[in-house]
Amino acid sequence: MNAVELRELVPRALSVLVRRGADFATAEDAVQEALIRALAAWDDELPADPTGWLITVAWRAFLDMTRSDAARRDREVRFDTDPPADAIPNADDTLRLYFLCAHPDLTSSSAVALTLRAVGGLTTRQIAQAYLVPEATMAQRISRAKRVVAQAGVDRPGDTRTVMRVLYLVFNEGYSGDVDLAAEAIRLTRQLAALADDAEVHGLLALMLLHHARRASRTRTDGSIVPLADQDRGLWDTELIAEGVDIAHAALARDQLGEYQAQAAIAALHADAPRVEETDWVQIVEWYDELLRFADTPIVRLNRAVAVGEADGAPAGLAALAQVDERVPRHEAVAAYLHEKNGDLELAARLYAAAARNAPNLAERDHQTRQAARLNQHLQQHRT
């Protein structure tokens, strides 16, 4: 059993302990303790019933923790010391764990951290490394989150929608460390899709798979960005694309459209084009119009303007861009692209330079600087 398979068992064990009456915070610590012991013990020999083993060890750890707590308080505790008789994990309890960890009272960074630990089975150290924060800071964030959940959570936990937002963030903001957070987000979304019968969860899963499939082509080895149009489509993972497209189709067939399915449809249309010239931009614009019904944000409108520029030409794209709030991040980058396409290279070069100044990260800054330099070189060669 590898570490990922082992971590699959974590939410099941935790949900059994909670169902058994253990308080969430202590139960979560107990399962982590059991997980660490399992990592050491299972190297030699895998138990016949790994889930049962984990639950039993976690339950004993919980009792130890409660007893030593109780001893400090000099109080009597009465807990059944036998392993729980109802030690069979059930799907509803596991789903409820997802809801608890995405509780609306939690800040998004806390919900992300708690989900990765309590549902994902990652250690605090792994989560801290992934988000580039000190381990002590992450430990505090997680224990505060558990206190919030313990106080407010049980009566009105989050719902599928809040869980999806958390998983979307995990996928989107994975940085570094020894854990692949994008893959982890996909794993957890797969689990959620199996637990919750919701077309949008399948839409989110499809969206993640379709983006993940292009990962190898999105950056060069030095970390620089490769725009969609320049990506080597031979590097795209065709199996993941096929799976993503299938899941998206099946979700859309249920006729319960939502923003994740609309985004997945757009991603599927990109993935479908063997060459960038074969992209069906007209349909992509139609899907952006659908997406606007669910999420009318400046970012969606900005991306739509790019698609309109490809479908109907640069002037139409610029007209669509004129309707977008100029303060939205990457506005200058899109304006530069559309003006270049429209033949106004001087303006485009200035806008690329502005886009570089206002870029939200170094990779994008470098990318926009390269674009400005490319156009300025071109302009200079044609002036002389």
Place this chain on the structure above:
Amino acid sequence: MAKYLLLKHYRGAPAPVNNVPMDQWTPDEVEAHIKFMNDFAGRLESSGEFIDGQALSPDGAWVRYDGEGRPPVTDGPFAETKDLIAGWMIIDVDSYERAVELAGELSAAPGANGEPIHEWLEVRPFLGAPSNFTH
């Protein structure tokens, strides 16, 4: 060992020798510069002297307390602010001389025409913890 902050400025440092804005360089010159910066950080990591490096957006604001029960006052960013930090690198080195040597190497990053930029970098020692031998 002692820690030093190498500070890079958008504004506020004396003008560099090779003072051409980056978007006016050729794409190859941009490439060479980015590679130099990546290699520099990588080299410090392998020598065990690198602590941290971050770049800052030129955006930002001034903020101050405005009294009990009031939200903080924000203002700016001010175009007239003389000093605008662009980013930093924190190094842990044996001596001040080594910190200066490294800042000098960083300042030699290539710019327009592939020539070193000669950018002025600020080298600032950290106030460290009191040492055990002194008390």
